[in-house]
Amino acid sequence: MGKFSGFAVTLRHMFRKPVTTQYPKEVREKPVRFHGRHVLNRYPDGMEKCIGCELCAAVCPAKCIYVRGKDNPPGNPVSPGERYGYVYEINLLRCIFCGLCVEACPTTAITMSNMFEFSVTDRNQAIFTKEHLLVGEDGKPNRKLGVEADVTADALEEAGGWMRATAPGGNANFKEEVLWSPEAGVGTRLPEGVADNHPRDIGADTRSPEGRVEQ
Numbered sequence: 110m111g112k113f114s115g116f117a118v119t120l121r122h123m124f125r126k127p128v129t130t131q132y133p134k135e136v137r138e139k140p141v142r143f144h145g146r147h148v149l150n151r152y153p154d155g156m157e158k159c160i161g162c163e164l165c166a167a168v169c170p171a172k173c174i175y176v177r178g179k180d181n182p183p184g185n186p187v188s189p190g191e192r193y194g195y196v197y198e199i200n201l202l203r204c205i206f207c208g209l210c211v212e213a214c215p216t217t218a219i220t221m222s223n224m225f226e227f228s229v230t231d232r233n234q235a236i237f238t239k240e241h242l243l244v245g246e247d248g249k250p251n252r253k254l255g256v257e258a259d260v261t262a263d264a265l266e267e268a269g270g271w272m273r274a275t276a277p278g279g280n281a282n283f284k285e286e287v288l289w290s291p292e293a294g295v296g297t298r299l300p301e302g303v304a305d306n307h308p309r310d311i312g313a314d315t316r317s318p319e320g321r322v323e324q
């Protein structure tokens with residue numbers, strides 16, 4: 110009887126739809142909370158959200174973020190804060206994609222996209238600098254040529270920096286009125302619900318519609 114039950118299991122699975130996908134021709138839909146590579150976001154007016162505070166680097170358990178802040182040039186500020194992220198690097202070979210840097214960031218400057226297709230032949234190529242991490246003026250992520258796979262314009266649109274897994278509310282599908290700055294160029298991503306008096310909401314109240322801090 111034992112050997113026939115083994116055959117029965119085989120037969121049952123022979124007529125089931127295979128669960129394997131033929132990557133890269135077929136790509137599975139990514140979960141809402143997918144942790145892909147990071148992006149550095151801008152405000153709708155194009156200003157950089159990073160204020161060079163280095164909190165992301167301090168919290169990173171893999172010690173793979175290097176930030177150096179610099180005072181904003183008085184006549185031509187890069188960010189609305191006193192300082193901006195002058196140097197920003199992430200070594201993605203060391204990153205464990207935990208998302209703690211996203212949680213720590215006071216301005217939602219760093220978020221994780223759903224881009225994951227990159228391969229390197231030299232460990233230096235795994236260091237993504239500000240040049241690659243900072244989204245363009247249109248709000249769309251940049252691609253690191255020669256390292257990241259060719260992606261369609263639609264995929265780039267979809268990969269906009271907002272990662273929803275950051276909300277303290279914990280519900281990845283929760284949709285609510287946008288309480289803080291939307292991404293530039295790629296439309297508004299609805300955030301999750303956040304706890305009352307969450308610092309991100311308080312931060313949003315101090316900004317004018319143009320994205321600059323009101324004095």
Ligand code: SF4
Nearest residue numbers: 169204205207208210
């Ligand atoms: S995702 Fe985690 S390991 Fe990767 S850079 Fe952020 S804090 Fe560090």
Ligand code: SF4
Nearest residue numbers: 159160162163165214
């Ligand atoms: S990404 Fe956020 S936490 Fe990191 S230095 Fe910039 S503002 Fe600070």
